[in-house]
Amino acid sequence: MELWFSEIHTENVRLDIKLEQHLFSGQSDYQRVDIYESKEYGRILILDGFTMLTEKDEFVYHDMLSHVPMAVNPNIEKVLIIGAGDGGMVRELARYPTIKQMDMVEIDKMVVDACRQFLPQTAGCLDDPRLNLYFEDGLKFVRKKQNEYDLIVVDSTDPFGPGEGLFTKEFYGNCYNAMTESGIMVNQLGGTFYAHDILSMQRAFGKIKGAFPIALAYQANVHTYPGGHWLFGFATKGAHPVRDMQADKWSSFGLDTQYYNTKLHVGAFALPNHVLKLLGV
């Protein structure tokens, strides 16, 4: 017997991963949640049929959304994490002793519960004493905050379904309002390869540019995401991600990272020509 998971990347392209065993399936108020064990990629978290992470390549995504902003402002103390129910974001940020408070807002408790049980690789840090967990709509949470967070990490699903509100002008505007003067917002913007992904990535990037004086995109290769080449957004009220990077200070944290280093940091903001064209920059 063979058991395969097919993720539909476009109408004409899919990624098939051979599975070893089924671990969890559930339908929450927001989405369908599945966790499988695979031979090649380890455990896989799937929401509404789309791969959110695999144990084998999640380090790329989590490194790039945590260490990039921390290298630009190593003095970050108070962090807001939106989404990120798998816990991977908290795991990386918890490595900084200088961070005093992490507020994580995940709309779907089922994701957190399932990951705690079946994905200890990412969810193992969710008991960090600096972490406050809120199960509510991130869009609502952030609109009640003002001048509070040094870092906002938006680790959302795709802009269709429960994550939709996290790709809107109102969300980015309220994030701006919730950030301190030296605050940074990073988010996942989507893929650069397939037409469908490009359109939503362009729209999201345009909205961030409208809401922040400094807004740039940076890249990484996340193997299991559609097209493989992924963009992230970096937005501040003034700090520049490359010119204001404090490489030495970041290095002094002495973190052993699998993907991120400060040279890669600079390179991540150097985008391929076709991507620059898509972004209109």
Added chain:
Amino acid sequence: MNNRPQQSLTRKSLPQQHVPIADALERLRTHRVVPFDVPGHKRGKGNPDLVAFLGQRAMELDVNSMLPLDFLGNPVGVIKEAEELAAAAFGAAAAFFMVGGTTSSVQAMILATVKRGDKILMPRNVHKSALTSLILSGAQPVYIDPGTDSNLGISLGMKVEDVKNAIDKNPDAKAIFLNNPTYYGICSDLQSIVRLAHARNMLVLVDEAHGTHFYFGEGLPMSAMAAGADMAAVSMHKSGGSLTQSSLLLMGKGADPGYVRQIINLTQTTSASYLLMASLDISRRNLALNGKIAFDKVSQLAAYARDEINQMGGYYAFGKELINKNSIFDFDTTKLSVNTLKIGLAGIEVYDILRDDYEIQIEFGDIGNFLAYISLGDAKRDIERLCSSLKDVLRNHGKPTARPAPTNEYIHPQVAITPQEAFYAEKRAVALSDSLGAISGESVMCYPPGIPVLAPGERITKEALDYIAYAREKGCSISGTKDPDVNEILVLK
């Protein structure tokens, strides 16, 4: 008629689970009848582009009246059953399925009630459909000042004492016509008004376009049928969930459905759309079976949004606290009406910003307010988007100084001749400044508050001209005349 279908014999008290029109359409579809009748697209086969656009299913349902599907102009089968089910669901003596929008329902009510020269009492802020009905019928309107809330700049409900005065002064009037609720959710004391009118043998007609949910939700204002009104026009396609342009005309005990049917058939199409009629049928079933729970949810969503918006500071999402048991007898809490004056923005500006910058389309905005329509189709996360957008609009566009509330003086109209006579009369254009004393041949509207200053057939008074000049000076938008700048007005020769 001898082609009466069998279904009609098994009528009377079908349970609300039934959808006779939808079932008949489904039977027809499965029988694979070969169509040698109209519509000529023949279940879509003759118009593949339209099939691709609308979907096969919609095209298959777009069929013509035939024996098993009944005929809207003289229903004896499944349409009759569906109308009876609707009447039962709404607590009405009879109900008509209408396919010309609630405009057609309002026109049928008025045309069935007043003839040429008959008087009808109505508030000055009636919908356009009521005014066009006056032109069609030749009736003479007697207007009642609906009053305005001076802080919010919105028209209110009818005060019972104003209605009583109007009835006392016009004992010969045939009927009273009301808007209930208003667009903003303001309700009048329908029961008292019905009692007053019926004591003088006047019929009560209610434009209930925005009140379908009153018949099914709990804790909502009283519906027209429950209050004993004689007819009500209900926009099923607004809060009821049916397709745009479908509507219901409800009959109370005092109405004559046979005569109303004749009036409806004067102007109603003989090719009524089965998509519209099936949508009324299925929506009625849904409201009857699930309406209470569905409108509870709508009320909760609106209440949540109101609280969230009021916490932001500046906006005022108004609710039941407005109730004064008179001009605001009750308030429809499913309406999310928000006053914007304190943030220095007009409601219409917020409306535009939400559409252009935030990809949110709301129902409408005027000078002081906007209305976001909350319905059966809304989810919590859509409400969060609206609230977060409003917060962001406040941050990006809010101004430190409040806008002044708009002027709301009521100009007492002097109806000289009926709107119908004025509509067909010979007219000439004169400068507005030279028009004093003439009979107006057209309307002059002033936004805000959107109530006519002059209507066809009305004497142009000094009061009206002074008000137009004043409103213009205050920056109100003046419109309605053929001359776009309203420097000239058509008057009767």
